[in-house]
Every structure is written in structure tokens, then in C-alpha cells.
Amino acid sequence: MSRATLARRVAPLLLEWWDVHGRKDLSWQRDPSPYRVWVAEIMLQQTQVATVERYYQRFVNRFPDVTTLAGADLDAVLHLWSGLGYYARARNLYRAAGVVRDEYDGALPTDLDALMNLPGIGRSTAGAILALSGDRRHPILDGNAKRVLARLFGIAGWTGSAAKLRVLWDLADACTPAVRPAHYTQAIMDLGATVCTRGRPDCERCPLGRMCVARHAGLTLSIPAPRPRRERPQRAAVLVMLVRDDGAVLLERRPDSGVWGGLWCFPEAETVAAVGDWCLNRIGSAPRQVIVRPVVSHRFTHFDLDMTPVEARIAADTPCVMDGDRWLWYNRYKPAAVGLAAPVARLLESVGELI
DNA sequence: AAGCCGGGGTT
DNA sequence: AACCCAGGCTT
Numbered sequence: 001m002s003r004a005t006l007a008r009r010v011a012p013l014l015l016e017w018w019d020v021h022g023r024k025d026l027s028w029q030r031d032p033s034p035y036r037v038w039v040a041e042i043m044l045q046q047t048q049v050a051t052v053e054r055y056y057q058r059f060v061n062r063f064p065d066v067t068t069l070a071g072a073d074l075d076a077v078l079h080l081w082s083g084l085g086y087y088a089r090a091r092n093l094y095r096a097a098g099v100v101r102d103e104y105d106g107a108l109p110t111d112l113d114a115l116m117n118l119p120g121i122g123r124s125t126a127g128a129i130l131a132l133s134g135d136r137r138h139p140i141l142d143g144n145a146k147r148v149l150a151r152l153f154g155i156a157g158w159t160g161s162a163a164k165l166r167v168l169w170d171l172a173d174a175c176t177p178a179v180r181p182a183h184y185t186q187a188i189m190d191l192g193a194t195v196c197t198r199g200r201p202d203c204e205r206c207p208l209g210r211m212c213v214a215r216h217a218g219l220t221l222s223i224p225a226p227r228p229r230r231e232r233p234q235r236a237a238v239l240v241m242l243v244r245d246d247g248a249v250l251l252e253r254r255p256d257s258g259v260w261g262g263l264w265c266f267p268e269a270e271t272v273a274a275v276g277d278w279c280l281n282r283i284g285s286a287p288r289q290v291i292v293r294p295v296v297s298h299r300f301t302h303f304d305l306d307m308t309p310v311e312a313r314i315a316a317d318t319p320c321v322m323d324g325d326r327w328l329w330y331n332r333y334k335p336a337a338v339g340l341a342a343p344v345a346r347l348l349e350s351v352g353e354l355i
Numbered sequence: 356a357a358g359c360c361g362g363g364g365t366t
Numbered sequence: 367a368a369c370c371c372a373g374g375c376t377t
Binding site: 046047048050051083084085086087088089161162197198199200230258259260261298299300301302341342 | 358
């Protein structure tokens, strides 16, 4: 069977399957407005549905529309994103909300290219927004669609290379129907998430099983191939946990670019031995007490970070000049609504436990 | 075209 | 412990 013939047969089978087995109760499926679908699609980038659900509810409750989001503080946006990871997504979403408010009168553009020009929205996310919120015929190629199509058409190898992506996008376009594109888009994601899974695909229950090239060739588990391995460098950092006797902890805002961009973190010192000097430079006096805490290891996608938290205790009335909006005395009992990376939040929770 | 960005789930 | 997940941006 030619690929074109195979592609034409996909949508009717997938839609029939989705009508019975598809997901229809996800938060963003109720009132699937462009804004709500947009927020969901951004949160769902590289993040699983189960993780997103509770973040999504809180986010759209606090920021129910583009105007509210655009008018909020970035700190408040990052606050509700804390723990979800990939914080550039939140910064881009916030920036894009400002553009939509100022240049599109508060309504997301319905043109694919205009959508893709907004920060954080690529081809797949733009297609998903238009298809799911407007029932417009635009293909998507997220992780689920990639896996389903690679297996169905027998596209061997890693699906991330430019050459494979070109082939897969063509197939995605060929499979997407003109009728019920919204349901089809949801269906191919649901099939990938619940039937055509990476580790244990349930081919017996797959509506496309009889025509699946990978299944007939016995290649289901080797398609798609895992991404090329890369070594993970080891890094180390010394975190200064400057704690006042009233429990407040000094945090510093990280630069917009780089790891944990725009989030608040403990200031860093060169070495454990340099923490005393760091305090002298910063607050003009030595800490009453210094406690070297056990190393906290954090594993990023691309490197491992070993953090040595050094707790330095100072009196509550120690004078300390804080220039600009780069410094913050964080009180865990009256927490500021700012963005905190997960390991930082955990360390803040532990302040006071060792007193 | 390849590298970078992060926390959590699954196996 | 390894691998992946409703990807997009930067270089």
C-alpha cells in the first residue's frame, strides 16, 4: 500500500476510535477557547498531562484571559509556573500575551504564520491551537504524533533529525482530515498517550494496527529510535543561605537568560571558604554562625549540578543595603509570589529546621 | 543542523 | 538508572 493510500485511511479509523475511547474531560477541553488551548499547549510542551493538570487549573483561574495575563507581574506568572520547569515557556507566554494585547486587540491571531511569530509558539503548537480551538485543518507533530506516524509508516531511526522531521511533517499533513480536524488532532495525541506508547504499545487495541508498517515488520519497539546519547557534564555551586534570626532568607533574581531564568535563587559564592568574605562584602559584617549543609544534587537534562548550601546566620536588625529589584528577603511564613526553582523551594522549606 | 532548556513519570 | 514527555529558541 502506498503511503498516500495509507494516509487517506487513517482519519476515519482514528475518529471512530476516538469517539469511543478518546479523552474528552481534560481541563482545557472544556471551553476550548484559543487562550485556554494556548496556555495548555505551552504547559504541555515536554511535560505530561498528569503533571500539567493542577498547574493549568491554578493558572487559568488566576489569569482567565490574555489581558489579565499581559497586565500581571512576571513574578506572579513565574510563581504559578514554579515546579513545572522550562521557565522560558512562562516568560515567552507572558511576552506573547503583551503582543496579543497590544497588536492583536487581545485576540490570538487565527493565521498560522502570525501565531508562529509569537514567542514560544512553533509550528506544532500553532497547529494545535488552530485545530483544537477553531476546528481548522492544521497538522501537528508533537511527541505522540511523531511516534504514531513513525511506527505507522515505518520511519526508522531517530525522529529528531531535520530529514526525518520533513518526512514526518509531510505525513502529518497528509493524514489530517478536512472534516473534524479538532477531534482528529485530539485523537492522534490520545492514541499516542494511551495505546501507541513508547514502552508497551497495545497493538491489539490499536485502530491502526492492521495497517501499521512497524507492527508487521516487528519493529514496534525499535521505532522511534532513542535520541543520540550525550554526556552529562558535572558542575558544582556554593549557595549562600543568608538567614536572619527572624527567619528571612536573602534571594537574588537570576538573569532572564540561562538556567532558572527570571527565578529567584540563593546567591552564589566561589567556594565554601569564601562565604565569610561574601558576607563582609554584601552586608559589611561577618555572620554569627556558619553551617555547611549536606550537598544537594540536582539533575538537569544536560548537566548535573552539585550544590553545597552554606547557611550564614545574622541578626534580624543587621543593616543591609539592597539595590534595585534584584534582591529579596524571603519569608517562608509570608512567601512572596515569585518564581522559585524546585530545589530552591525545597531548601527554603528547610530553613529553620536546623535552628 | 545541532545544542540548550528542567522537572517528573515510567520502566 | 535510563529514557522520555502535547517543542521551541539560539547559534
